[in-house]
Amino acid sequence: KKGMIDYEYGRILKKFHKLSDRHIIVAETDMPYSDVLKVVALSDKIRKAGNELVGLMRRNHDQLMRTKRYRKLLSLYGSTENMAKRKILANQLNEMQKSYNVTWDCCRKSMIPIGKKYGIDAIFALTKAEDVWRGMEKCLYGSGKTIHFSKFGELPCIRAKQISRGIPISVKDNRLQFKLGKKAFGIQIADRFQMDEVNAVLSYLNEPEIMDKKAVDTLLEDAYCIDTYRPCYATLVPKMIRGKYRVYLHLTIEGKAKPKYDKYGNPRHKYGKGMIGADIGTQTVAYTSDTEVGLKNLSERGDSIQTSERKExxxxxxMDRSRRATNPQNYNEDGTVKKGRKIWKY
Incomplete structure (x- = not known):
């Protein structure tokens, strides 16, 4: 009986995780620069492994698309409205994809030896395989034509969609601590919003069972999801900023984001009451309400921009005067450029 209760509780908790909102906070890590370079090297390894997998899946997909039978099935599937026939055609398409190794299972298994070759953790390799397969799905079921390689210098994120693997999280001295391999690091809290978010995560980690039980009870009784601020997973994003590498941590958190306040403690984004209408254009946004009508520019051109534009x-x-003075033979009397091949002197 206890096993049945635990199973039902786990099922409802899983449903809550699926229904609840999520948001991401971004904070710079406090790891030393030597560790930052190691993160950059790991990111580049993930890029190379991903490119190798992209080449394999791209080759299989090209071979699949070259077959006349597959293209004919795609054409019939798109033009048929009968659901029974579409189901039969879909099964045939899936069988052909399996025979040409254009499936998620093949993509996942192909990444295992590639990840071992580059010495990448299995969870990071799996995440990269998911990214590659997401692009392949656009080619198979969407408007995508082919998947592309990552260029040299592009640094993919290091993500593990399990908080207990890859980049685990813990609490030390009432602060969040993360680990990548054997290296432990924290985050730099820059403002009050990040502090409120971190405190909410810490309060969940102090008593996770109580918060989960409260979430399940609320979902069963009131049919809505509370904000638990459970850390879901962490992502490391290396960036090159002004010639120096910096690593940011993206922490995905369960629930809605905390409200933001200004330096005086007032809410930064206040909600009013009543109906409004807004028309967002390419350069301006127009709005109207019961008491006010206005038009705002989305991007103001300041004095500094106008000055630089005038200099330009x-x-x-x-430059045009100089070009005309040194190449008078290439212009007509009315100032237009002559037709034909010309030799320019600068």
Whole structure:
């Protein structure tokens, strides 16, 4: 009986995790620069492994698309409205995809030896395989034509969609601590919003069973999801900023984000009451309410921009005068450029 109760509790908790909102906070890590370079090296290894998997899946997909039978089945599937026939055609398409190794299972299994070759943790390799397969799905079922390689210098994120693997989280001295391999690091809290978010995560980690039980009870009794602020998983994002590598941590948290306040403690985003209408254009946004009508520019052109634009116009005009003075043979009397092949002197 206890096993049945635990099974039912786990099922409802899983349903709560699926229904609840999620948000992400971004904070810079406090790891030393030597560890930052190691993270960058790991990111580059993941890029190379992903490119190798992309090449394999791309080759299989190209071979599949070259077959006349598969293209004919795609055409019939798109033009048929009978659901029974569409189901038969879908099964045939799936069988052909299996025969040409264009499936998620093949993508996942192919990544295992590639990840071992580059010395990548299995959870990071699995996450990269998911990214590659997401692109392959767009080619199979969407408007995508082919999947592309990552260029040299692009640093993919290091993500493990399990908080207990890859980049586990713990609490030490009432602070969040993360680990990548044997290296432990924390995050730099920059403002009050991040502090509120971290405190909410710490309060969940102090008593996770109580918070989960409260969430399950609320879902059963009131049919809505509370904000538990459970840390779901962490992602490391290396970036090159002004010639120096920096690593940011993206922490995915369960629940809605905390409200933001200004330096005086007032809410930054206040909600009013009543109906409004808004029309968002490419450069402006127009709004109207019962008491106010307005038009705002989405991107204001300040004095500094206008000054630089004027300097740019003057430079272009000077360049044009110089080009005309040194190449008069290439212009007509009315100032237009002559047709045909010309030799320019600068």
């Amino acid at each position: 116009r003057l430079i272009y005009r000077a």
